[in-house]
Ligand SMILES: Nc1ncnc2c1ncn2[C@@H]1O[C@H](COP(=O)(O)OP(=O)(O)OP(=O)(O)O)[C@@H](O)[C@H]1O
């Protein structure tokens with residue numbers, strides 16, 4: 001699924017990565033616990049989270065994830081956006097709650113991150 | 117690569133917002149060295165978990181990374197409280213982190229197991245009241 005489609009499906013507002021909206025992503029995971037995210041690796045993933053701090057961006061960077069979606073309209077700080085920009089990660093926020101956002105992406109065909 | 121490359125970082129335990137910075141830098145350096153993305157990812161996740169642990173459990177410490185033509189070695193050293201029961205700490209889900217740490221997205225008890233999982237070897241030396249040194253190695257081939 002293209003990142004642009006995720007943005008549309010979630011009615012999301014983009015903070016950075018305008019030039020990467022055509023990137024294909026293959027899986028997503030949703031968690032507020034970063035070590036849970038770090039336990040399962042898959043290429044080109046999307047991270048959905050309600051947690052807002054710099055470690056979310058660094059976790060996505062460590063995992064080579066392509067896109068972060070903050071749910072429930074949580075807004076990242078300017079520092080976090082800068083960090084993501086440096087790492088080439090697309091950042092957006094959606095008004096959806098985590099459960100709704102996951103449901104929307106799942107039913108549109110985006111798969112969960114599997115065990116590696 | 118003929119000569120070994122080393123990186124040293126002091127990890128600040130006072131300032132949570134910088135936690136993970138050293139790992140991000142190491143990841144960039146490993147990319148410049150032309151190491152494969154798969155290996156880089158394993159090294160960076162393991163180091164990141166260890167770096168965060170030093171910040172949330174041990175008031176900071178130091179990180180030394182050595183790259184040879186055979187492996188990447190990561191040594192994380194702190195003067196924190198030490199780990200009373202290492203085999204218990206290694207269990208998935210075991211954490212002593214309080215709610216303030218969980219609110220920051222850590223404390224799932226997955227860090228040490230993740231470090232073990234992503235590296236080829238991991239050794240923990242720890243002494244109560246003295247500190248903890250964790251040495252992890254990832255082979256390049
Ligand atoms: N450097 C350290 N110094 C002292 N204690 C540590 C250190 N690293 C880990 N521990 C202890 O081991 C426990 C398990 O560590 P682990 O990284 O697996 O989980 P966590 O840090 O609590 O949660 P998570 O890593 O999922 O965010 C910790 O809760 C803590 O009690």
Ligand SMILES: [Mg+2]
Nearest residue numbers: 165169227228
């Ligand atoms: Mg940990």
